[in-house]
Amino acid sequence: MARTRTPTIVDIAAYAGVSKSAVSRALSGQGEVHPETRRKIVEAADRLGYVANVMARNLVSSRTKTLGVVLRDVRKPYYAFLQAAMQSQAEERGYRIVATTNAGQLEVEEALHEIKNLISLQVDGIIVAPARLPTSKFKKFLDRVPLVVAGRQEITPGISSVACDDSDGGRALVRHLLDLGHRQIAVVLVDPQYSQRYYTRGAAMIDEIRANGADPIVLTAGTDLATAEVVSQHLRNLDATAIMCPTDPAAMDLLEVLRVEGSSALTRYSVTGYDGYGPLASPFLGLTTFRIPQEEIGRTAVDLLVDRLEGRSENDRFVSLRGSVVPGRTARPIMPA
Template sequence: MVTIYDIAAQAGVSAMTVSRVINNTGKISDKTRAKVRRVMEELNYVPNHMARSLVLQQSKLLFLLITDITNPFYTTLARGAEDAAKKHGYRLLFGNSDESVDKEKDYVDAILATRADGVLVAPAGDLSLPHLESLRMHNVPFVLLDREVPGVGSDVVLGDSKEGSRKLVDHLTSRGHRRIALINGSPTISSARLRHEGYREALKLNDLAYDERYVHEMAFQLRNDLSEIESWLDGMTPPPTAIVAGNNVLAVEVIRTLHGRGLRVPDDVSVVGFDDLGPYSEIDPFLTVIAQQAYQFGYLGMQMLVERIQERGGESPQPWRKIVLPADLIVRRSVADAK
C-alpha cells in the first residue's frame, strides 16, 4: 500500500508537506503542491484517514454542542456549521445539552474521549466555565456561539441582544403600549442578561417605569407544564397589554398560555420575541420577531474554529475575536394598537 512517505520520497519533500497538501493546510507553494499531487496520481494514492490523523495529530472530527436542538434557531445554526465544516474537510458530530450544565459536562467528557480537533459550543450558561477550562487544559480549541461566559477568553459569535430588545420595546411603544412585560431566560445566560438590559433601557428612553412584577425569568426551554407562566400572569395587576419574549420558545409558550385563558393575540394581548420560528413560519407569518442570522452564527463560528485549529502550536496566536451580528425587526400580525 502506498503511504505518504512513499510520496514524500518520490516528490523530494517531507511527509508533513504531503500531509498538508492532502489536508489543504499550511503555506505551500503552488509548484510544490502541484508536484506532490502529480506523484499521488502516478502512485494511485488513496488517503488513509487514520494515517493522516497520526501524522497531523488531528482526527478531522469537530463537535457542535448546542442547548436545544428543537429550537429552529439552533437547527439553522447547525446547518451553517455543518456546511462550513464540510467545506474544510471535517466531519461534524452533534450534541444537545438541554440547557443543563450536567449534561454539558458529559458531552465535554465525550469530546475529550473522541479526540475531536475542536468544539463549537453554545454554553448552557455562566456555570459552563469549568467545562470550557477543561477543553482548554486538554488543548482543544473552541469557539463560543450566542453566549459568552465570564472569565473565558475565546473567539465568539454573538447577536446584538441588547439592541434587539430595544427594537422590540420601541415597536410596541410606537403602537401605544405602555404596560410591557418581559418573559426571559435565566440571568446566568449572557444573552438573557443583555435582553433584560435592552428592555430596561428602552422603557427608560420611552418614559416608562420599570416594574419587577412585569419581568419573569425561566429556562429557555419547551415545557408541557405552563403553570409557572400562569402564576406570573396572575401576579400582574393591571395586566400587560404587550409581552416581550426572550426567545421563540418562550413566545410560543406565552401564546399557548394566553389562548388557554381565552385571550387572543393580538386582539387582547400583543406578543413579540427573539428568533424566528423556522421556514414553516412562512406558511402563516404571524409572530413579530427580532430575526437573528442563525445560519451565519454557525458558518462564521466554524470558520473561526478551523482557523484556530490550523494555527494551533504556532508561536504567536491571533488575539481573540468577537463578531456581533446585527438582527432585523420583522413586523407581522402579533401586535395590535393598545386599547
C-alpha cells in the first residue's frame, strides 16, 4: 500500500483559507496571529494530521529542545523512577527527553555507543546515568555536547552532577540498628566494579559499625542480585542479629530465603534494604530501608543541564542530596535476655 502524502503548511493554509505565512507564524509561535485565525489553523492541522518537521526547524534555530538520557537498566526501579522524574521536569522546562538503554544492563561500550547515537540525533545535552561508565570514557564528548551525570559525584571539569550521599545513608541505617540494640551486624558488600554506589553505602555501614565499637560481619557479593545466595551460604553459622542489604530487592530476596528456612529464621534476623521507593517502599510490606530522593535527583539533573544550555550557569556544580531512614517491621529491637 502506498503511503499517504505527508501534509504540509501549504495544505493547512488551503484548508483553513489563510496565508502560508499565517500558518507558519501560528505553528511556530512566532509573530502575531488573530485568535480566530489561529483557531482555524490549529483545527486544520489537527484534521490533516500535520506533524511539524522538527529537524528542518532545527536547521534554522540550531537547537532541538531535546535532552538525551542514557540509563543503565530500566528493569531496575531506580532507573525507571529516575527517567519518569526527568521526563516530567524536562516538560516543565520546555524540553523533551530521548532516553536510551537496552534490554539488560548497559555495559561500558554499549553506553558509549548510545551516547554517540544521541549526539547524532543532535540533542542539546546529555544526562548520563549508567553507574558503571567511567568518566574517562565519555569526557571526550564534552566538546560536542554538554554533559550531566546523575547518581554519582563528578570532579571532571566541565561536567555537573547530582547524587544522594550514600555514605550518609549507610551510616544512618547503622545508627538506626544500633538504637534498636543490635551489635552483631552483617553487611553485604557489593563489588565496586559492579556498582560504586552500592559499594559506597556498604563500606559506610562497615565503617559506622566499627566506629561504634562493634565488629561487622562482612559478606562479599559480586552484585546485589547475589545477596540471598551469599547469605544462604553463611546462614547456618551466621552469628548476627541483623543483616544489611545493598538494595531493597536484595532485602526482599533475603527475606524469602529466611521464610523458606522457617519462622525462627525470620524472627532471628532483622533485615534492612536501601533505596526506599516504588512498591517495595509500601508501609504494608514494612521494609526497613533508606529512602533515596530519586525524583529530586532526576529533576535536579535536568535543571543542571537546562541551566547550562540557557546560560543561567557557567560553572560546574555538584548537588549532594540527603535521604532518610524508613523504619519498618523487618528491623526489630533486641529484647533483653
